[in-house]
Amino acid sequence: xxxxxxxxxxxxxxxxxxxxxxxxxxxxxxxxxxxxxxxxxxxxxxxxxxxxxxxxxxxxxxxxxxxxxxxxxxxxxxxxxxxxxxxxxxxxxxxxxxxxxxxxxxxxxxxxxxxx
Amino acid sequence: xxxxxxxxxxxxxxxxxxxxxxxxxxxxxxxxxxxxxxxxxxxxxxxxxxxxxxxxxxxxxxxxxxxxxxxxxxxxxxxxxxxxxxxxxxxxxxxxxxxxxxxxxxxxx
Numbered sequence: 001x002x003x004x005x006x007x008x009x010x011x012x013x014x015x016x017x018x019x020x021x022x023x024x025x026x027x028x029x030x031x032x033x034x035x036x037x038x039x040x041x042x043x044x045x046x047x048x049x050x051x052x053x054x055x056x057x058x059x060x061x062x063x064x065x066x067x068x069x070x071x072x073x074x075x076x077x078x079x080x081x082x083x084x085x086x087x088x089x090x091x092x093x094x095x096x097x098x099x100x101x102x103x104x105x106x107x108x109x110x111x112x113x114x115x116x
Numbered sequence: 117x118x119x120x121x122x123x124x125x126x127x128x129x130x131x132x133x134x135x136x137x138x139x140x141x142x143x144x145x146x147x148x149x150x151x152x153x154x155x156x157x158x159x160x161x162x163x164x165x166x167x168x169x170x171x172x173x174x175x176x177x178x179x180x181x182x183x184x185x186x187x188x189x190x191x192x193x194x195x196x197x198x199x200x201x202x203x204x205x206x207x208x209x210x211x212x213x214x215x216x217x218x219x220x221x222x223x224x225x
Contacts, residue, residue: 042215107159
């Protein structure tokens with residue numbers, strides 16, 4: 001198992017363009033999370049999936065953001081009409097809770113977005 | 117939402133113990149206390165978690181106050197590789213994994 005994989009690792013785009021990030025979780029993990037992190041801040045929760053169902057979305061996830069996990073395996077996070085304020089590290093994590101309280105997240109290395 | 121409060125930064129000397137505090141005065145009976153750390157240029161990594169009793173693993177120890185309103189992550193002998201941001205998180209019903217700003221630990225040689 002290679003852990004949680006995120007692609008691309010770096011993306012530079014112009015304002016107004018669309019970008020898509022992909023996350024491949026650990027294969028047996030049924031939960032998948034997306035976070036956003038800006039410099040000097042902790043990760044901010046965006047959304048999470050249990051299998052293919054999107055169970056929670058943060059208010060941070062504006063209409064320009066959409067996340068999918070079509071077959072309960074990999075997930076994509078798309079940002080439409082990017083703005084400079086979208087520049088951040090986008091982190092993906094997966095987990096497979098075993099018992100109450102045992103929701104241990106494994107994070108990927110992140111996808112860094114720079115919007116010019 | 118249950119929240120945690122941590123100092124912004126702490127310093128330690130190499131090979132000395134480090135005690136990283138976390139206050140969570142609004143914790144509910146079913147909230148688990150999780151600790152993660154984030155090394156420079158990496159995603160966060162799990163350190164330890166617990167409910168009521170103190171916990172030990174190969175990375176650290178977690179001491180939980182009797183009233184559960186605070187906890188302390190203990191690194192028994194800090195190394196330079198322990199320099200990171202440490203996050204204390206309350207996990208509600210296994211769903212809510214929300215990070216705060218964390219404590220930036222600097223380890224001096």
